[in-house]
Amino acid sequence: MRVLISVDMEGIAGVTGHEDVWPGSVPYGRFRRLMTDEANAAVAGAFSGGATSVVVNDSHDGMRNILYEELDPRAELISGYDKALCMVEGVSDAQAAVFIGYHAMAGTARAVLDHTISGAQTHNWYLNGIRVGEAQLNAALCGYFKVPVVAVSGDDKLAAQVQSSLPGTRSIVVKESLHREAARSLPRGEVLSLITSEVTEAVRNYRKIAPIAAVRPATIRVEFSRSGFADLAALLPDARRIDDRTLEVSGASIVEAWRLADVMLRLCGSGS
Ligand SMILES: [Zn+2]
Incomplete structure (x- = not known):
């Protein structure tokens, strides 16, 4: 194994x-x-x-x-x-x-x-409403x-x-x-x-040990540390703005949602 x-x-x-x-x-x-x-x-x-x-x-x-x-x-x-x-x-x-x-x-x-x-770039992350690390x-x-x-x-x-x-x-x-x-x-x-x-x-x-049950669909909410980062991450058409510093993305699975969250981070990579 x-x-x-x-x-x-x-x-x-x-x-x-x-x-x-x-x-x-x-x-x-x-x-x-x-x-x-x-x-x-x-x-x-x-x-x-x-x-x-x-x-x-x-x-x-x-x-x-x-x-x-x-x-x-x-x-x-x-x-x-x-x-x-x-x-x-x-x-x-x-x-x-x-x-x-x-x-x-x-x-x-x-x-x-x-x-x-x-x-x-970010503070709290949530997966389907639960704060996660x-x-x-x-x-x-x-x-x-x-x-x-x-x-x-x-x-x-x-x-x-x-x-x-x-x-x-x-x-x-x-x-x-x-x-x-x-x-x-x-x-x-x-x-x-x-x-x-x-x-x-x-x-x-x-x-x-049971694996974590597959999360379907999956929603990841990201609280950015500054509104400027959220402004750049919001360029991703799939991102939903929750408030000035918070965006959310959803996918059919955790892998899809993670990829979208990853794109948001890359978009705000050079921002301030
Ligand atoms: Zn590390």
Whole structure:
């Protein structure tokens, strides 16, 4: 069986600030290595839980963070941008998904680098009326392909949101967030062994976890951070304006709705 491991960066143990995850900053080189280490811990867990192949999808920023030469040589790597399914590219032929280094949704108190999809451009996201973060949106995309998300790692605030929104998904807490840019991380050895052991159990029991039921039709509502972004996103004929900063798109499935939301983000990419 094939396992997809989607790896973001804000929820990696030790990461506490914007500079840590921004390519080009001085600290970034250290943290992309820690990100690769947590990916490797998850790859090891997936194989010991019964996976016969593992694909790792780099899911942060420009999606060129994981060090291929330091990745477990048994794993395939999807890196770079752009990708139709973005953070869960590769899920269509997987049987289980694992999210590593994820973070709490936009607007979460005392959560390291909380945001949803684009911290600069958007605040709250809603899927069929329910506020969602990246873990929930991506789990719904996985659900379209009938793939369960078996484990999610990150801080304690993310874990609370996963527990209330993704029943059956295992939460792996690698740090306690104290503030948007402060956290108390577990000892590093403990982080890596915890990820491996939890992912092993999660993958071993993947059949017991139900995928998120396919969302049909799907409506995604995006609250932009500024009206200028919403003005540009509204150039998409399918977008409905809800208020000055909020737009909505609908599709027959979550995949269609996601593509329209993605187009809105691209339209406002250079706006202000
Ligand atoms: Zn990220």
